[in-house]
Amino acid sequence: MEQKLRQREAQDRDRRRARELNRFSLHLLAFVVVGAGLCFVDFLEEGDASPRIDWALWVLLFWGSGLLMHTLATYAGVVGRDWERRKLEQLPPPRVDGSGPRGNSDPGLEE
Numbered sequence: 001m002e003q004k005l006r007q008r009e010a011q012d013r014d015r016r017r018a019r020e021l022n023r024f025s026l027h028l029l030a031f032v033v034v035g036a037g038l039c040f041v042d043f044l045e046e047g048d049a050s051p052r053i054d055w056a057l058w059v060l061l062f063w064g065s066g067l068l069m070h071t072l073a074t075y076a077g078v079v080g081r082d083w084e085r086r087k088l089e090q091l092p093p094p095r096v097d098g099s100g101p102r103g104n105s106d107p108g109l110e111e
């Protein structure tokens with residue numbers, strides 16, 4: 001029975017990891033495809049008499065910073081569910097009276 005539980009937990013963990021990798025791959029693909037399109041449109045606007053502003057690069061810079069955070073979450077474990085779980089394990093257990101770092105210190109919110 002316990003072995004089946006561990007096997008199911010391992011399968012769930014593998015499914016979550018595969019889902020994370022799939023989402024990251026789609027994010028990266030969208031960044032490349034849309035980024036190429038934005039750069040192409042930006043390049044076509046070069047014929048205008050107005051001063052040249054590479055607006056597509058600014059979009060890609062900010063989107064790229066979000067992609068960097070997604071990369072860190074997916075491959076380095078810097079943020080995400082696993083990071084949250086590890087941090088919760090590092091905290092001391094909640095006190096019986098409900099106060100403390102993981103307890104409810106507001107008596108008006110007690111159940």
